[in-house]
Amino acid sequence: MENDHTKLLHGKKVAVLVETEFIPSEVAHYKKFFENLGAQVDFMTYLWGEKERTLVSDVDSVGKEVQTLVVDREIAEANPNDYAFVLTAANYVAVRLREIPPMGCLGSLETVRSPSAVRFMASAMCNPFIVKGALCHALWILTPNPELLKNRKVICHTVVLADIINAGAQFVPDEKHVVIDHDLVTGRSAADIDSFCEALIQSYKTIHNIQ
Numbered sequence: 001m002e003n004d005h006t007k008l009l010h011g012k013k014v015a016v017l018v019e020t021e022f023i024p025s026e027v028a029h030y031k032k033f034f035e036n037l038g039a040q041v042d043f044m045t046y047l048w049g050e051k052e053r054t055l056v057s058d059v060d061s062v063g064k065e066v067q068t069l070v071v072d073r074e075i076a077e078a079n080p081n082d083y084a085f086v087l088t089a090a091n092y093v094a095v096r097l098r099e100i101p102p103m104g105c106l107g108s109l110e111t112v113r114s115p116s117a118v119r120f121m122a123s124a125m126c127n128p129f130i131v132k133g134a135l136c137h138a139l140w141i142l143t144p145n146p147e148l149l150k151n152r153k154v155i156c157h158t159v160v161l162a163d164i165i166n167a168g169a170q171f172v173p174d175e176k177h178v179v180i181d182h183d184l185v186t187g188r189s190a191a192d193i194d195s196f197c198e199a200l201i202q203s204y205k206t207i208h209n210i211q
Helices: 024-036 093-097 116-125 158-166 190-207
Strands: 013-017 040-044 053-056 068-071 085-088 131-135 178-181 184-187
Touching: 013 024, 013 116, 024 040, 024 190, 040 068, 085 093, 085 116, 085 190, 093 116, 116 131, 131 190, 178 190, 184 190
Parallel strands: 013 040, 013 085, 085 131, 131 184
Antiparallel strands: 053 068, 178 184
């Protein structure tokens, strides 16, 4: 963003849901991008009763260095309505965030909506003044509640495409790899992080009538 927007988000907060297999460059980009606009960025995950957890990054090529991220915010204790933006990180983060408690249980059809991250995002989707962001595989966090995706215009990684269609969303293969549907912003992959973040701000300004 240009310098005249550096205080656009002063006093606002951004929630980023993360888990093991996060993409380091994506996480770092969110922190720098939103803090440069004056916002506080809160990374949150499941702490499983601990004070903090050390998450491990994705490794998609031989010899690539593994990175870590220490997170001390528990999703279950957070309120999405405290945030101007609620984002779910890319890659297989959403798969891990859909873990049905207690961790390691077999689960059931009745409990697929019960994980804290699923409920957190569902609650955020009900507030049209929160900008929701889902990049790459992240829309998986919404598929336990298909009514939240029905008729919403989205783009996503091809791995997620069948699930999104089955949930009733409208897939938009935009050549820019980013789709804005009012308060829901989606992106094709982490390679589109720059345009994705710009779209998040565009959505925020539209929602709040900011020129």
